[in-house]
Amino acid sequence: xxxxxxAKWMKEFTPSKYATTQTDEVDFAFIRFxxxxxxxxxxxxxxxxxxxxxxxxxASMLTVKNDCVVxxxxxxxxxxxxHVECKAPIAAAGGIVACVNLVNDNxxxxxxxQACKTxxxxxxxxxxxxxxxxxxxxxxxxxxxxxxxPDNERIDDDALGSAFCGLCNCAEGNDANRxxxxxxxxxxxxxxxxxxxxxxxxxxxxxxxxCNLAYSNVYTAxxxxxxxxxEALNASIKKGGGDKNPDIQEGAMMAFCxxxxxxxxxxxxxxxxxxxxxxxxxxxxxxxxxxxxxxxACASMAHNSFVNKTRMGDQxxxxxxxxxxxxxxxxxxHEEDFLDAKAAEACCLALATLLLNQLNQQILAELQAVExxxxxxxxxxxxxxxxxxAMVVAALVPQPDAKKRLLCEGRMLPIEAAGGMxxxxxxxxxxxxxxxxxxxxxxxxxxFGITEEEAIKExxxxxxxxxxxxxxxxxxxxxxxxxxTTANQFQDEFFTHISLFREAVAEIRPVELDDDLVDMADxxx
Numbered sequence: 001x002x003x004x005x006x007a008k009w010m011k012e013f014t015p016s017k018y019a020t021t022q023t024d025e026v027d028f029a030f031i032r033f034x035x036x037x038x039x040x041x042x043x044x045x046x047x048x049x050x051x052x053x054x055x056x057x058x059a060s061m062l063t064v065k066n067d068c069v070v071x072x073x074x075x076x077x078x079x080x081x082x083h084v085e086c087k088a089p090i091a092a093a094g095g096i097v098a099c100v101n102l103v104n105d106n107x108x109x110x111x112x113x114q115a116c117k118t119x120x121x122x123x124x125x126x127x128x129x130x131x132x133x134x135x136x137x138x139x140x141x142x143x144x145x146x147x148x149x150p151d152n153e154r155i156d157d158d159a160l161g162s163a164f165c166g167l168c169n170c171a172e173g174n175d176a177n178r179x180x181x182x183x184x185x186x187x188x189x190x191x192x193x194x195x196x197x198x199x200x201x202x203x204x205x206x207x208x209x210x211c212n213l214a215y216s217n218v219y220t221a222x223x224x225x226x227x228x229x230x231e232a233l234n235a236s237i238k239k240g241g242g243d244k245n246p247d248i249q250e251g252a253m254m255a256f257c258x259x260x261x262x263x264x265x266x267x268x269x270x271x272x273x274x275x276x277x278x279x280x281x282x283x284x285x286x287x288x289x290x291x292x293x294x295x296x297a298c299a300s301m302a303h304n305s306f307v308n309k310t311r312m313g314d315q316x317x318x319x320x321x322x323x324x325x326x327x328x329x330x331x332x333x334h335e336e337d338f339l340d341a342k343a344a345e346a347c348c349l350a351l352a353t354l355l356l357n358q359l360n361q362q363i364l365a366e367l368q369a370v371e372x373x374x375x376x377x378x379x380x381x382x383x384x385x386x387x388x389x390a391m392v393v394a395a396l397v398p399q400p401d402a403k404k405r406l407l408c409e410g411r412m413l414p415i416e417a418a419g420g421m422x423x424x425x426x427x428x429x430x431x432x433x434x435x436x437x438x439x440x441x442x443x444x445x446x447x448f449g450i451t452e453e454e455a456i457k458e459x460x461x462x463x464x465x466x467x468x469x470x471x472x473x474x475x476x477x478x479x480x481x482x483x484x485t486t487a488n489q490f491q492d493e494f495f496t497h498i499s500l501f502r503e504a505v506a507e508i509r510p511v512e513l514d515d516d517l518v519d520m521a522d523x524x525x
Contacts, residue, residue, distance in 0.1 A: 038079050126173060129177060144159065191227045214258035253293035300497065319367055395491070428441060
C-alpha cells in the first residue's frame, strides 16, 4: 500500500509525455525524503530543519535529471518556503536559480506550479526582491504568464495563479521591479487573462498584481490603463462570481484605488464603470476587508476630482457609504469589531472627500442621516472612526462668511444642531490629545465658535462702510460689501491622496497531501 501511494504521488508530478520517470533505488530514497520533508514542514521545528541544511539539500534535488525526484522535492521546498525564517536561506542556497530553470524548461505543469509557488513565497522577503530580478525570476514568471494558451500544457491554472503571486510579491515595495515587470510587456497578457479566465486563484492574483504595479507610480499606473486593465478588472469580478469570491473583489478594489493616482487616471477609471462597481460592492458585500477596499477606492477616485465626486453622488455612493459606516463603526475588542471599524473608517474618509461637493451635501440632507451619523461618531470606541468621522463633520461646516450670513438670518447650521461641535471636541481631546491637532480641526472649531452677536455686528459694520463709500462716490456697488467682505477659499481635502494607497501581498495556495501519504508520516520519521 505504501509503494502504491508513493507511485501514485509521483505520477501526479509527471503528466507530460516528455517527463523523465526512470527511477532506481537512490531516486526512490530521494522521493521518500522529499515526502518526509513535505510533511515535516508543518510538524517539525523550523530551526531544526535549517540546522540540518534542508533548504540547500532540497534546492540541490531540483537539479536532478529525473522528474519523479524533482516533483516531490519542489513541493517540499514550496512548503518549507512558507516559513518566514526559511525565505532567505532558500535564496542563499540557490533555490531561486533552480526554480527559475524549472519554470523555463520543465515540461510538467505540477512541477512548474510548485516552482512558481516557491518563487512567490521567497519574494515576500524584502532582501530577496532584488535577487528575483537579478537571477531572472521576474523574467521567467513573465514568460510563464505570456505563454498561456490551449497549446501550452506546462502552465495550468495553478501555475498561472502562482506566477501572478510571484510577480505581485516582487513588485511589492520595490519600484525597480515594478518598472521591470511593465517593461517586459506583461500587461496585455494580464488584461487578456482577466477577461477570459474564470479560476478564482488566477483572477485574485492578477488583480493584486495590478494593484502593486500601480502603487504610487504614475508611469506603471498609466501603462496598466493603456492596456485596459481597469476594464479587465470589471470583467474579472463578474467572471469570478461577485460576492462568491471576496479575494477577487478586494484585489480589484485595491487596484482601482491605486490606479486613480492622478487627475487624468481618476477620470479614466471613473468612466470605466469602476464607480458603479465599487458602489454595488458596498451595497452587497458582507466582507469587511472588501468593504474597506471598496470605500478606499471611492475615496481615491473622488479625491480632488469634482467630476468623480458628482458621478458618485448621482449613483448612490453617499447612501451606500453611510450604511456601512453606521452599521460597522462602533468598534470593540474583538477581531471582527476591529475589521468592521477599519471598513467604517474607510467609508468616513470617502464621505469626507465626497461631501466637499455641495451637491452631495444636498443628497445627505435628503437622506436625513446627519444626526444618526453624528451619534455614531460621538459613541464609537474606535479612535480611527472618530478621527475620520470628525472629517465628515468638518466637511459639512461652511466657511466663516457663510456661517455669519446664516446667523444674521436667524438660522442654525444643521450639523451644529446635530451635535457636530461635540464630535470635534471629542476628537481633539482623544485623537489629538498628545499631539498638535490639524489645522482643519482647529479652523472648524473656531467657525463653530462664531456667535450671532459677532455676525450681526460685522454685518452692520459692512453696511455702514458700504454706505460711506457710496456717499463719497468711492464705491458705486455695495452688493459685494453687504454680502461679505472676503471671498471664501475653497476647502482643501482633509488627507493626502497617497495615504489611501495600499499594497497587496499574494499568499500562495499550497497543495494538500492525500490522507494516505500523511498517514505514512509515522513510518517516514
